[in-house]
Amino acid sequence: MATEPQTAAGQRPVEVLAAKLKRRQVVGSRQTALETALVLRQVVSKARFQNITQLVEIIRSVGRKLIEAQPKEHTVGNTARRLLHHVREEYNNASKGEDTACATEFSIANFVLQGQPRRQAAELKAESTLVLKENDSDDPDSFARTLKPVVMEAIQDILDELETVYDNIAKSAKDHIHSERVLSFFLFWSYSKSNAGWVSLSEIILTIGRSKTVETYLKSAAHYHKFTVIVAESGPSYGGHDMARSLSSSGISTFLVPDSSIYALMSRVSKVILGAHAILTNGGMFAVTGSLLTATAARAHSTTVMVCAGQFKLTPLWNLYHEYGALDFDDPSGVLGFEEGDLVDKVDVVNPYYDYVRPELVDVYVTNDGDHPPPSMYRLIKESYDDEDNEL
Amino acid sequence: MTRTIVMSSISHRHFRAPSQTDGTGQNDPPTAGAAQKPQKQLTKAERRELQERQRAAKAAQTGSSTVKQPRPTAPASSHPKKGGKGSEGPVQGRGSPSTGPSGPPNKSTKESKPTAATAAEEAAGRSRGLRIFSHFALQKSVGHVAKGDVHPAIVRLGLMFAEFKICGANARSIATLSVFKRVIQDYTTPANNTLSRHLMTHLSVQISHLVSARPMSVTMGNAIRQLKLEISGSDIDLPEQDAKDALCGKIDNYIRDRIIIADQVIQETAMKKIHDGDVVLTYARSSIVQKVLLEAWAGGTQFSVIVVDSRPMLEGKRLLSTLAAAAIPCTYLLLPALGCVISEVSIVLVGAHSIHSNGAIFSRAGTALVAMMAKQHSVPVVVCCETYKFSEGVRLDSFTKNELAPPGDPFSSFPRNRSPGSLVIQNQPNLEILNPLYDLTPPSSITAVVTEAGVIPPDAISSIPLALGRLV
Numbered sequence: 095m096a097t098e099p100q101t102a103a104g105q106r107p108v109e110v111l112a113a114k115l116k117r118r119q120v121v122g123s124r125q126t127a128l129e130t131a132l133v134l135r136q137v138v139s140k141a142r143f144q145n146i147t148q149l150v151e152i153i154r155s156v157g158r159k160l161i162e163a164q165p166k167e168h169t170v171g172n173t174a175r176r177l178l179h180h181v182r183e184e185y186n187n188a189s190k191g192e193d194t195a196c197a198t199e200f201s202i203a204n205f206v207l208q209g210q211p212r213r214q215a216a217e218l219k220a221e222s223t224l225v226l227k228e229n230d231s232d233d234p235d236s237f238a239r240t241l242k243p244v245v246m247e248a249i250q251d252i253l254d255e256l257e258t259v260y261d262n263i264a265k266s267a268k269d270h271i272h273s274e275r276v277l278s279f280f281l282f283w284s285y286s287k288s289n290a291g292w293v294s295l296s297e298i299i300l301t302i303g304r305s306k307t308v309e310t311y312l313k314s315a316a317h318y319h320k321f322t323v324i325v326a327e328s329g330p331s332y333g334g335h336d337m338a339r340s341l342s343s344s345g346i347s348t349f350l351v352p353d354s355s356i357y358a359l360m361s362r363v364s365k366v367i368l369g370a371h372a373i374l375t376n377g378g379m380f381a382v383t384g385s386l387l388t389a390t391a392a393r394a395h396s397t398t399v400m401v402c403a404g405q406f407k408l409t410p411l412w413n414l415y416h417e418y419g420a421l422d423f424d425d426p427s428g429v430l431g432f433e434e435g436d437l438v439d440k441v442d443v444v445n446p447y448y449d450y451v452r453p454e455l456v457d458v459y460v461t462n463d464g465d466h467p468p469p470s471m472y473r474l475i476k477e478s479y480d481d482e483d484n485e486l
Numbered sequence: 487m488t489r490t491i492v493m494s495s496i497s498h499r500h501f502r503a504p505s506q507t508d509g510t511g512q513n514d515p516p517t518a519g520a521a522q523k524p525q526k527q528l529t530k531a532e533r534r535e536l537q538e539r540q541r542a543a544k545a546a547q548t549g550s551s552t553v554k555q556p557r558p559t560a561p562a563s564s565h566p567k568k569g570g571k572g573s574e575g576p577v578q579g580r581g582s583p584s585t586g587p588s589g590p591p592n593k594s595t596k597e598s599k600p601t602a603a604t605a606a607e608e609a610a611g612r613s614r615g616l617r618i619f620s621h622f623a624l625q626k627s628v629g630h631v632a633k634g635d636v637h638p639a640i641v642r643l644g645l646m647f648a649e650f651k652i653c654g655a656n657a658r659s660i661a662t663l664s665v666f667k668r669v670i671q672d673y674t675t676p677a678n679n680t681l682s683r684h685l686m687t688h689l690s691v692q693i694s695h696l697v698s699a700r701p702m703s704v705t706m707g708n709a710i711r712q713l714k715l716e717i718s719g720s721d722i723d724l725p726e727q728d729a730k731d732a733l734c735g736k737i738d739n740y741i742r743d744r745i746i747i748a749d750q751v752i753q754e755t756a757m758k759k760i761h762d763g764d765v766v767l768t769y770a771r772s773s774i775v776q777k778v779l780l781e782a783w784a785g786g787t788q789f790s791v792i793v794v795d796s797r798p799m800l801e802g803k804r805l806l807s808t809l810a811a812a813a814i815p816c817t818y819l820l821l822p823a824l825g826c827v828i829s830e831v832s833i834v835l836v837g838a839h840s841i842h843s844n845g846a847i848f849s850r851a852g853t854a855l856v857a858m859m860a861k862q863h864s865v866p867v868v869v870c871c872e873t874y875k876f877s878e879g880v881r882l883d884s885f886t887k888n889e890l891a892p893p894g895d896p897f898s899s900f901p902r903n904r905s906p907g908s909l910v911i912q913n914q915p916n917l918e919i920l921n922p923l924y925d926l927t928p929p930s931s932i933t934a935v936v937t938e939a940g941v942i943p944p945d946a947i948s949s950i951p952l953a954l955g956r957l958v
Binding site: 386387431443 | 900
């Protein structure tokens with residue numbers, strides 16, 4: 095119907111973002127999520143629809159296009175899914191009269207049958223004043239007119255969440271990181287003569303590469319405690335350098351080490367804090383390359399591994415097939431530059447963006463929605479998205 | 487077999503303090519110091535060595551008027567007693583006393599005041615940084631000016647060590663021994679002295695100069711101990727030139743037997759572990775692994791190699807170019823990407839800096855990560871290592887003693903496509919750069935060690951000296 099040309103007109107921002115994603119001009123899970131939410135807002139604000147199916151289809155098609163442009167940026171799809179979830183929720187609330195039949199009575203049988211635990215089910219907005227008239231032939235826009243503000247509000251919520259995600263995650267920082275004072279003895283007598291006494295043995299935290307989430311988390315913890323951060327540089331991007339510079343500039347005692355010394359230093363590390371690119375349904379995650387190595391080394395030393403990540407990184411995906419991380423490769427020049435001349439055409443160079451970290455290597459996910467162990471990621475994802483959106 | 491000099495786990499930086507106090511009483515050095523040495527810790531051989539040293543020192547003192555230069559007594563000789571007192575720390579740089587701690591060279595003994603000042607400075611710097619890392623002593627830039635009677639060839643070698651122009655356990659040992667041959671040939675026994683006693687003290691000065699350039703490797707320590715044994719055992723009645731020639735012959739034999747022929751045996755054994763269609767993964771660059779791979783390829787085995795590499799040294803690039811030149815199919819990646827390929831690997835071949843009696847391998851930083859990942863994926867981890875790299879001490883982690891690569895980017899290991907401004911190359915306020923050179927691979931992630939004495943599981947490494955008739 096009329097929706098066809100209308101959506102086409104609203105396609106421009108979508109095309110622009112898709113191109114940017116393809117060229118990796120927009121990278122990073124939060125940035126892509128933000129951009130996606132903004133594009134969705136533009137599209138929805140211009141879109142014309144008469145019923146919920148059409149609205150859902152509009153959002154889905156945007157999500158599909160963007161995912162197609164860059165399948166490895168999982169937060170694009172997540173944002174679309176999140177919005178769909180909100181839209182359906184609002185719709186269900188408004189048209190409560192019709193399908194309120196959905197059981198509110200809790201039992202194991204219901205839990206299994208329903209398959210869709212809805213957290214918000216409890217807090218149904220009683221004062222839902224929306225009166226939705228779907229497919230009203232007299233006034234085709236009435237449905238859109240009533241639902242649009244609500245949808246816009248939902249998008250704004252998503253944007254707000256993305257804006258505040260770092261601070262919300264960092265809230266728990268002071269509880270997880272601590273510093274203690276202990277009496278330290280030095281074996282070496284002549285040395286200890288001058289230095290014996292109470293020495294602050296602060297916590298030593300290891301992280302790899304650069305994650306804005308981890309950065310904010312550590313900076314927030316630094317307000318309360320004194321601790322030391324070891325940053326592995328994560329070649330060949332060497333994002334650890336930016337991270338180390340940023341942490342040290344806010345007064346945190348920082349050590350920058352090459353990736354090769356992760357194992358050597360791990361025996362003195364009290365916590366490993368990693369960032370994530372995407373958290374998968376099984377509790378595993380995609381994260382910057384080197385994360386697998388770090389997490390495995392931490393496991394070998396029984397060191398706690400914490401992952402700081404926003405809820406928007408929850409991705410309804412399983413990784414059953416590849417240790418290979420996200421199967422996404424960067425250009426090889428960072429590893430073996432053209433200055434190596436004759437070597438370049440003789441050897442293969444592997445330079446992946448991400449590692450896949452298995453759930454058993456992670457102890458806890460610190461999200462803006464609280465701390466969760468890997469096995470409950472499944473539940474969180476079920477709560478955040480609707481099953482039918484797993485494939486957009 | 488000399489007992490090893492046990493170093494405190496707090497390591498050599500902390501050794502500065504004692505060496506200073508000793509430095510004040512430097513004029514009557516080893517004799518006075520040695521008397522305090524707890525006798526319990528000495529084996530017969532060591533006691534004899536000690537006695538000989540004392541006698542040599544005494545002789546040197548009485549004859550010092552005839553010696554051209556007032557010989558700066560190597561601080562080294564005073565170290566071992568400190569070491570002996572030290573705790574149950576891991577053992578390294580054992581044996582010959584002068585090889586003990588890689589702490590201050592003779593510089594500090596000569597003028598103790600400036601050293602005290604620098605020590606205070608360091609203490610101040612340490613309080614800024616994290617105490618537990620303080621023992622990773624930074625490389626000092628070794629001057630061209632050598633203190634004492636240091637042979638010019640040794641000065642040259644010291645510079646090459648300090649600048650990593652010569653690095654790798656084998657290369658360093660061979661270079662050291664070859665230069666020692668020259669030192670021995672250029673040496674003339676002063677009057678009223680015997681070669682077997684005086685040469686030792688002469689060599690000690692050379693050794694401490696080398697140590698000041700870069701901490702001694704286990705291999706060098708082993709080789710030097712063997713050399714000292716030969717010197718002390720050389721016949722007093724032999725004409726000087728004959729004795730020197732005999733010593734040089736001994737050195738040649740050592741290089742040939744323990745390194746070159748050992749390498750050949752290891753090559754032949756390790757080659758058999760590579761089969762057609764295998765994917766061999768190696769980390770950084772080990773001279774022996776390189777030989778094994780080239781030999782296996784020349785032998786007609788069809789396999790491919792994955793070279794894993796990492797900062798700070800990026801040594802794998804050199805291995806890569808050698809292998810690529812031999813037309814071996816190669817894949818190159820940096821350490822973080824290891825997870826990508828590890829499931830496709832059939833065997834991991836790595837070299838070692840030293841092996842320890844608990845089966846642990848001290849090797850280029852990153853080896854432990856590779857071995858750990860390989861073990862997890864049930865890929866055999868085979869270490870190629872000559873038996874002269876054996877060190878009798880037990881090492882428990884890579885933390886207690888390590889060496890740091892100089893900060894900055896002396897190996898130009900950063901990719902050119904990153905602007906240098908975006909990288910942190912020098913220490914900044916609150917930010918320190920730490921580049922450990924080695925790490926310790928626990929025996930649990932090693933499948934086998936290929937030595938010239940055969941392929942042995944890491945648990946059996948402690949039996950190496952026994953198998954060699956206590957040669958080490």
